Amino acid sequence: MFPNVKYSVLLPTYNERRNLPVLVWLLHRTFTENNLDWELIIVDDASPDGTLQVAEQLQKLYTPHRIILKPRAGKLGLGTAYVHGLQYATGNFVIIMDADFSHHPKFIASMVHTQKTADYDIVTGTRYAGDGGVYGWDLKRKMISRGANLFADTALRPGVSDLTGSFRLYKREVLQDVISVTESKGYTFQMELIVRAKRMGYRIAEVPISFVDRLYGESKLGQEEIVEYVKGVLKLCLKV
Secondary structure, X not given: OOXXXXXXEEEEEOOOOOOHHHHHHHHXXXXXXXXXXXXXXXXXXXXXXXXXXXXXXXXXXXXXXXXXXXXXXXXXXXXXXXXXXXXXXXXOEEEEOOOOOOEOHHHHHHHHHHHHHHOOOEEEEEOOOOOOEEEOOOHHHHHHHHHHHHHHHHHHOOOOOOOOOOOEEEEHHHHHHHHOOOOOOOOOHHHHHHHHHHHOOOOEEEEEOEEEOOOOOOOOOOHHHHHHHHHHHHHHHHHO
C-alpha cells in the first residue's frame, strides 16, 4: 500500500439494491488486489426499493471504516449528491462512478496507474478512444450518445473524447475547486465539470473503458434529459 494515499469512491444511488452488493464486492476486490487504501461513500436519495437497507447490511459486512452511508431525504440532483458526499471524503483522490454497474471497477487500476505516470489532476474513462466501447445499447441509443459528444465537442472543444462519461478519478482538491464553480445539477453536471476543469488549466488523461448497459433497473435517460443536455451545452458556450 502506498503510504498516505487513499481513494474515496462517491456513489450516488437510487433504486440500486440489486446492483449494489456485486458492485461493492468488486470494488473491495479491486482495491485489495492492487494494495490500495479506500472508502466508499454511498449517497442514497430515499430509494423506495430498499437500497439503503442493503447498504446498511454491506456496511456491517465491510465495516463502517470502508462503507460510509450519507443518505438524503429525496432526489435532489446528481450534482448535489456529489457535493454532499464529497464533504465526507477523506481520501487524497476521489473516484466518481455510476451505481448501475455500467462502470466496472476493474478499470480503476488503470486509472490509478495512469494518474501516477505524470501526476495528472483528472483521469477520465472514455468509451470512444483506444479499445473502449459500449455494450448492451441499441443503435438508437448509441447514435444519441455519439451525437451528444460530437455536438459538445464541436461547441466546447473540451479536449476529451467522451464528454458525457461519468467514470473519473480526481485529485480531491481539484474536484473541490471545480465543483465549487459548477452550476449544473442534473444530467449536464459531468459535462460541465470536465469543461470547466480544462478551462481552469487542470491536466486530464483518458483511459479506455468498456461501458455496459445496467444489469437491473431502467435507464434514467429520456427526452427530458436530452433537452437538458442540449440547453446545458449552449449555456456553457456562453459562460465558460
